[in-house]
Amino acid sequence: MSVCCAKFRSPAMPNVSSFLTGALVLLALSQPVAAGANGRIADALNDPARSAADRERDLREKPQQVLALAGFERGMTVADVFGGGGYYSEILAGVVGRKGKVLLLNNAPYERFVQRSFETRLADGRLPNVEYRLIANDDLGLEPASLDGALINLSLHDLYYADPEHGWPAINDRVFLGQLVAALKPGAHLLVVDHSAKDGTGTQDTKSLHRIEEKFVITELRRYGLEWTAAIPVLRNPADDRSLSAFDPAIRGRTDRFVHLYRKPGD
Secondary structure, X not given: OOOOOOOOOOOOOOOHHHHHHHHHHHHHHHOOOOOOHHHHHHHHHOOOOOOHHHHHHHHHHOHHHHHHHHOOOOOOEEEEEOOOOOHHHHHHHHHHXXXXXXXXXXXXHHHXXXXXXXXXXXXXXXXXXXXXXXXXXXXXXXXXXXXXXXXXXXXXHHHHOOEHHHOEXXXXXXXXXXXXXXXXXXXXXXXXXXEEOOOOOOOOOOOOOXXXXXXXXXXXXXXXOOEEEEEEOOOOOOOOOOOOOOOOOOOOOOOOEEEEEEEOOOO
């Protein structure tokens, strides 16, 4: 997915990578994981109904470690924003349980790209606590304070470019993120995973490389009042020099990715 957008360049800042590496270790160590959270994630991953393709993808995505960071619990309502074919939605369905709900949100371009995948996944009501929603480009259709948590996996960068030739529209990132943050309850968490761009590039590689600068994301989400509370290095790849598109066969599935957790202030 692609766009031309306002380009942002971070002010020069030495040793950004070193700062983030040290900070993420401290933050991850201080982040509590709810009792039983790891067990619920493991049970969801080991569900025999999951496809072989999803199990293979687990090796690349490491969902056990990623979701453990967020601490999503039974009974929660969690949004899988631009969740595509629903890989994470199915796992989350097992984590939040029958009394919880997962909202799988796609806009029309995403839906066209992954329609067969999510239709197969949701066929015959096999995931009754997953609600699929087709959203407008700048309207998530979410009620204020309706979410206990949200996940944006490998698609936050899609808010910052437009590529009409390939069917990807311009999105008002301020409206989109403003609505998402408003939909989070006080104390709710937002889990963000994305392909890392080189330091100082801001959003300039979002269209060409499908990458976004890590420090830009931290600064950007803080503008919406979110607190950056934790990060883990489980998807980092120092062998990725971040010069190739995330879809280049030489690096696809093995990009350097950051995993961040943000919290909306409040109880």
